[in-house]
Amino acid sequence: MSVTPLTCFKAYDIRGQLGTELNEEIAYAIGRAFALEIKPKKVVVGGDIRLTSEQLKLALAKGLQDEGVDVIDLGMTGTEEIYFATKYLGVCGGVEVTASHNPMDYNGMKLVREDSKPISGDTGLNAIKATAEKLLSEVDDNVRKNSGKRGKYITKPLKIEFAKHMLGFIDASKLKPLKLVVNSGNGAAGPALDAIEKELIAAGVNIEFIKVHHKPDGNFPNGIPNPLLPECRADTANAVIEHKADMGIAWDGDFDRCFLFDESGEFIEGYYIVGLLAEAFLKRAKSSKLVAKEKIIHDPRLSWNTIDIVENSGGEAVMSKTGHAFIKERMRKENAIYGGEMSAHHYFRDFAYCDSGMIPWLLVAELLSVKGTTLSSMVKERIAAYPSSGEINSKLADPKASIANVLAAFKDDAVVFDQTDGISLEFAGNDGEWRFNLRSSNTEPVVRLNVESKADVGLMEAKTEAILQILRS
The missing domain is CATH 3.40.120.10 (Alpha-D-Glucose-1,6-Bisphosphate, subunit A, domain 3)
Structure with missing residues (x-):
């Protein structure tokens, strides 16, 4: 019997379509494979608000337990709560069940080992994948269940401890009265923010939170939370304007990304x-x-x-x-x-x-308080000095060929060519200085373009359009 490849394993996490690429059987196999390859004694697990996260998490936990691993279930969490708990509890690893901002019919996992060290392709993820494939295909008699004692399973919410740790990154006594719009996108951020709010109140800090789409809801009635997309920003921006807030904050589903809006509702890249x-x-x-x-x-x-x-x-x-x-x-x-x-x-x-998606807004709130200025004032000069296109995604039939066409058109004129990630080219011609990066996504079937210039919005916009024409032709 041949091994059927698991397509849900990506470069640095697990992400797949439900049913075909990821289901409870696969989650169970991943749990066993994690135990066999990482050899942990205790592992923390959590899951976001997606409708399938709880079942997948419990299947994963069962796989870990069947290999003798003790499991600590944190309940409904964001990814950074797993990072925190792994380090805080001193356990051997952690797994967050989440698909972050992917479509409704997706889910996935993010894995870490001791001290919250990431597990990527080069540091164990490929080995976990290979072992899980063998388990599912039953082609290797050497991959057997642990014959020893089955691992324990306990639940242990750590929201309060997490909130206290977050506030340790700022001096709360410096925070002045602020009005903040917070948009959890019906994801996992709401309960974590509530815990932070309670700690701020206990510390005597006067921050008013205007809560938008705050209640966790795996049906995502207001759309998948992904404020990186322009079409997902209006609710936050409008609330900032309506309530005359000092700043707007929005998160993706597992709140490991934090997006900020200035006092006029403008999205800040x-x-x-x-x-x-x-x-x-x-x-x-x-x-x-x-x-x-x-x-x-x-x-x-x-x-x-x-x-x-x-x-x-x-x-x-x-x-x-x-x-x-x-x-x-x-x-x-x-x-x-x-x-x-x-x-x-x-x-x-x-x-x-x-x-972390919580530490950044706390730090910026502290900066607003200490500097006594607005967010727009703090970034205005930098935006003018280095205007950028923001990330532009293109779904293409043949990404490699399209990227090759762009490279052929621009490489000869570039003064710098770098392939650290995709292709990055820099230019210093008579029309001004500009650069771009073009790369294929590691998690989605798209090509991502970013363009910036030195103090020339028109040049940046013109070059962006020129690249997109070649890319999409």
Whole structure:
């Protein structure tokens, strides 16, 4: 009997269509394979609000238990709650059942080992995949259930402990009265935010939360939460304007990404928030004088603004391949204080080098309070200095051929050509300085384009249109 490949395993997580690519039988096999390959004693599990997450989580837990692993079920969680609990409880690994912002008929998993270290293709995910395939195909008699004691199963909510840890990243006493619109998108963020709100109230902090689509609902009555898409931003923006809020915050389904809106309801590209937080961390590090030159990790999609801010703030900018597992691995290698992706993933050394959707807005709220200014004022000059297209997705019949056509059209004129992730080209011609990155998604069948220039919106827009014409022709 041949092994049937599992197509739900991606570059750095598991994501697949329900029924065909991912079901309870597959989840059970993944649980057993995780135990056999990682050899943990205890594992924390959690699941987002999707209608199938609970069943898949319990099937995964059963697989772990059948191999003698003790399981601690956190209940309904966001991904970063698994990161927190793995480190906080000192267990051997964690699994979050989530499909984040994928369509309704998808689900998936994000896996970590001890200390919340990511498990990607190069660090165990491929081995888990191979073992799960053998288990499902029953082609290897050597892959048997553990003959020893079955693992225990307990439930252990950690919302309060998580909230207290989040507030440890700021000085709550510096927070001034603020009005914040918060849009959980009917995902997992609502209960976590409620726990943080209770801790803020206990600390005497006066923040008013205007809650939009706050109740978790796996039917997603207001659409799949993915504020990276322009069509998913109106409800947050309108609420900011209606309530005259200081800032708007929106999350994706498992809230590991945080999206910000200024006081006028304008969406702020995650790219500029990376620069804002990088500068804040470097200033804090400089004042403490702990490290001569702290490192900041960034992805190659949009980079000029980040590099400029980091270098002018006395830090060192380090480029990494896009994707949470790759960024985390590079952060550990470099001992970087902070890392950010323009897709609104933000990573923190003091959060086990993991990404969080709660820490960024807390840090920005602290900046608003300390600086006594608006979010638009804090990013206005940077947006003008490095205007960008934002990420533009294209579903293409032949992505490789389309990317090759773009490369053929532009490569000869480029002064820099980089293949860290997809293709990145930089130009310095008579019409001005600009660059672009073009890459195939690791999680979706699309090609993603990002273009930026140096202080020339017209140039950026013209080059964006030129690339899209070639790409989609």
